[in-house]
Amino acid sequence: MxxxxxxxxxxxxxxxxxxxxxxxxxxxxxxxxxxxxxxxxxxxxxxxxxxxxxxxxxxxxxxxxxxxxxxxxxxPMNPSKEFHLSYTDREQIEREDRGEGQQEVLRRMAKELPIYTRTLSGAIRYCDRCQLVKPDRCHHCSVCDKCILKMDHHCPWVNNCVGFSNYxxxxxxxxxxxxxxxxxxxxxxxxxxxxxxxxxxxxxxxxxxxxxxxxxxxxxxxxxxxxxxxxxxxxxxxxxLEAFRAPVFRNGPDKNGFSLGCSKNMKQVFGDEKTYWLLPVFTSLGDGCSFPTCLVNQDPEQPSTPSAHNSTAKNITETHPFPAKPLRESQNHLLGSGQTWPEGVSDDEKGQLGMSNPVMVIENET
Ligand SMILES: [Zn+2]
Ligand SMILES: [Zn+2]
Incomplete structure (x- = not known):
């Protein structure tokens, strides 16, 4: 009943x-x-x-x-399966009391994920309800009852969550x-x-x-x-959400942590091609799971990403692409929107570069 x-x-x-x-x-x-x-x-x-x-x-x-x-x-887009806890991790988390034991499991997982933000107390951001490590800028919406990538807010006037996919x-x-x-x-x-x-x-x-x-x-x-x-x-x-509460990085909250300068910030939302800026077709850069930040080098726990350097696509493939684990499930819209790749980058490498691709595009045009 x-x-x-x-x-x-x-x-x-x-x-x-x-x-x-x-x-x-x-x-x-x-x-x-x-x-x-x-x-x-x-x-x-x-x-x-x-x-x-x-x-x-x-x-x-x-x-x-x-x-x-x-x-x-x-x-709205939800975190890809790499962010979800595996069955064994889930069991371990349930066995562990809240606190250090759980954080140990999450920290091990987070090492392979492109995340730079933490909770205010410095812990890995974890959603109990969806049982996943929250990607940067991702939040759990209580109305949708899901974790939403780059969640902006839940808008009653559109009866939808405004986030990465529809901002x-x-x-x-x-x-x-x-x-x-x-x-x-x-x-x-x-x-x-x-x-x-x-x-x-x-x-x-x-x-x-x-x-x-x-x-x-x-x-x-x-x-x-x-x-x-x-x-x-x-x-x-x-x-x-970030305007109300600044994202917390390893060195503490920083409201400008994701800012790359006005023109690049606009391109992140509207895309590279100005022709499509005014049309409601998806052209935002990236996959919604990871975002370039100028604070990357200050994070000793994470390997540095191409966003920190003025590297070309070529030497991204030569150095170890980040994340170590390719996020194949991540929808990389850049690959599908006619972006050209430098010669010598194989399809597999493109897949591996999925996460760093937006960084690369942003870095390449100055
Ligand atoms: Zn959630
Ligand atoms: Zn929502």
Whole structure:
């Protein structure tokens, strides 16, 4: 009885989580009707103005829907299987009392993983619930009940976790919805003024025009502050969670630990090719499990990675690629996005370089 009741409860909860998305969807539908039909078709008398407004409006509407859709339906990425505890490790951890014994097992595991961050007390970051060593910038989301790579926050407005896999889409969603609202407010302004001067015919269109302006102006104000905040986060290479609590490295917390400079920080989220920056297609660099940091050399426990040196791809293959254990399960998007590899790098080496690849790309362009 009890388990089925909790299952029903969870199902109800899952349905309720969609309410904010439905709310935004309904507002978007109404704004379409109010702008296209009531403002452009019914109220605009100038054909040229009508055409220009309709063309630009539809362009912005499509971009807004596209980025919103991608933010909602892109599954957040979870740590690859290398971060999960093996059966024997799990047994050992359960046998050990909390504390030193457990940390011993985790430290042994962490030696083969590309992790630089620790808990505030210097311990290896471990998720009890998912039974894994947390990759850098990964956090457990209590709503999704999963560890999410480069978790930014759980967003109720998209009913999804915003993290490595969809942060670019979320950022574009903010930008596109802001543009959409500003465009509506700007083109609706003169009709809004006419409304107050009693210059509009007495039809239902005038009320749509008035509410459209209010809604667009209100959303523009709130979205611009949120968008500004995320621009700042991207330029500093911080997630929302990291802005509240700085990641802890071997030498203590460092809020700029992942920052490589504004231009490289932006490229980490938007990719190398500027053509794709404004499109909600995945172009973020890396695999979400490891991130280049300028603090690597200060960590005596970890072997240094190419991010610390000005090394070329060639000598990365000659020195021991990090991590020692190839993370084959990690989805390396760089390999799939037409990145060119220097001659003499075999497919196997490319696989092994999977983790260091983003570092390499960032290092190679200056
Ligand atoms: Zn977890
Ligand atoms: Zn979540």
């Amino acid at each position: 009890a388990p089925s009741r909790s299952r029903t409860l969870r199902r109800c909860q899952r349905v309720l989580y969609w309410i904010p998305v439905l709310f935004i969807g309904l507002i978007a539908c109404w704004s379409y009707y109010a702008y296209v039909i009531q403002l452009c078709v019914v109220s605009m008398k100038n054909i040229g103005e009508k055409v220009v407004c309709l063309v630009f409006y539809h362009l912005l509407f499509i971009m807004f829907l596209w980025s919103y859709w991608k933010t909602i339906f892109t599954k 670019k889409f979320f950022f574009l969603f903010l930008a596109d919805s802001l543009l959409y609202c500003v465009f509506i407010a700007a083109t609706d302004l003169q009709y809004f003024i006419k409304f107050w001067m009693n210059g509009l015919p007495d039809t239902q269109a005038k009320f749509h025009i008035m509410f459209l302006f209010f809604a667009a102006a209100m959303f523009s104000i709130s979205l611009s502050s949120l968008f500004g905040y995320h621009c700042w986060l991207v330029s500093k290479n911080r997630s929302t």
